[in-house]
Amino acid sequence: MLRRGGLLGIPTETVYGLGANGLNEEAVHHIFEAKGRPQDNPLILHIPQASWLERYCADIPAAAWVLAERFWPGPMTMILRRKDIVPDAVTAGLDTVGMRCPAHALCRAIIAAADVPVAAPSGNTSGRPSPTNVADMLEDMDGKIDAIVDGGPCAVGVESTIIDLTAQPPRLLRPGGITLEELREALGEVEVDPAVTRLMGKDEHPRAPGMKYRHYAPVAPVTVVRGEGAKSAAYIASHAGAESGVICFDEYAGQFGGHIVETIGPADDKGEQARRVFDALRRFDSTDVKEIWAQCPDEGGIGLAVNNRLNKAAGFHIIEV
Ligand code: AMP
Ligand code: MG
Numbered sequence: 001m002l003r004r005g006g007l008l009g010i011p012t013e014t015v016y017g018l019g020a021n022g023l024n025e026e027a028v029h030h031i032f033e034a035k036g037r038p039q040d041n042p043l044i045l046h047i048p049q050a051s052w053l054e055r056y057c058a059d060i061p062a063a064a065w066v067l068a069e070r071f072w073p074g075p076m077t078m079i080l081r082r083k084d085i086v087p088d089a090v091t092a093g094l095d096t097v098g099m100r101c102p103a104h105a106l107c108r109a110i111i112a113a114a115d116v117p118v119a120a121p122s123g124n125t126s127g128r129p130s131p132t133n134v135a136d137m138l139e140d141m142d143g144k145i146d147a148i149v150d151g152g153p154c155a156v157g158v159e160s161t162i163i164d165l166t167a168q169p170p171r172l173l174r175p176g177g178i179t180l181e182e183l184r185e186a187l188g189e190v191e192v193d194p195a196v197t198r199l200m201g202k203d204e205h206p207r208a209p210g211m212k213y214r215h216y217a218p219v220a221p222v223t224v225v226r227g228e229g230a231k232s233a234a235y236i237a238s239h240a241g242a243e244s245g246v247i248c249f250d251e252y253a254g255q256f257g258g259h260i261v262e263t264i265g266p267a268d269d270k271g272e273q274a275r276r277v278f279d280a281l282r283r284f285d286s287t288d289v290k291e292i293w294a295q296c297p298d299e300g301g302i303g304l305a306v307n308n309r310l311n312k313a314a315g316f317h318i319i320e321v
Pocket of ligand 2 (some may be wrong): 123
């Protein structure tokens with residue numbers, strides 16, 4: 001399917017992706033159509049091994065090889081200068097390209113068998129939470145694409161960490177499964193793009209085009225309540241109205257009687273929260289809740305990625321308690 005220009009749903013360790021042959025401009029255009037994705041939001045090229053970087057990227061800095069050695073295959077995307085062979089449709093006309101070598105065994109087998117770089121964003125309809133299992137992807141893409149390969153639930157649950165190596169110092173554009181702490185340990189100084197932690201103003205131009213779009217959002221508006229678990233739970237319990245839904249840590253589920261509750265794992269297990277956060281957000285769309293309150297972990301480790309996804313879903317509507 002990939003070789004003949006089709007669209008294939010592909011399991012990865014992060015989220016399900018919507019893949020096409022990354023060298024086939026027309027096939028890549030079909031990804032944008034199926035998702036309803038804005039044309040200026042580029043895709044990531046997925047490759048089977050780091051040596052393929054040379055085929056698609058120019059001026060590759062030493063830092064790229066350091067990161068590839070440490071974190072590939074795995075949930076990390078590097079932004080590098082592109083070669084002309086990469087179609088404009090993949091990069092949205094930018095002179096850079098996002099590159100990733102995924103770890104999921106089935107995904108790797110698919111890319112190796114296709115023997116082409118696979119261009120893919122997440123497999124959701126643009127704006128919705130990313131799919132972390134085959135049923136979620138089918139919900140958005142049934143009838144719009146050729147097939148989805150069922151690779152089970154995703155192990156990481158949030159999209160790849162994106163680091164821009166064309167910036168000096170390297171810059172974190174999106175937090176994910178490879179943490180900021182790990183990147184700093186490997187590279188030394190790493191800056192965090194302001195769009196990771198706050199809303200971009202109307203006249204600001206984010207480095208990653210995707211950062212300016214409303215993202216991961218259920219239909220009902222979300223409010224994130226940040227702070228120690230018992231405190232944030234108490235705040236939500238006293239402010240939630242009759243038609244509110246609640247996203248909370250397992251320990252506090254009992255405090256929200258009468259509300260539709262989605263748990264995302266124990267308060268001290270951020271990895272589990274990352275695996276479950278998108279599905280929790282998505283489930284409210286089949287209910288008639290009018291608003292959603294969400295607990296949120298601190299920003300250490302993969303907590304930064306969980307924060308980022310919940311905060312974006314909330315349009316950075318955050319209450320500190
Ligand atoms: P998705 O995984 O669905 O978010 O789609 C791919 C992500 O990679 C988007 O957020 C893009 O904005 C980002 N991306 C891809 N290529 C580039 C690039 N050259 N520069 C900055 N961000 C990129
Ligand atoms: Mg996406």
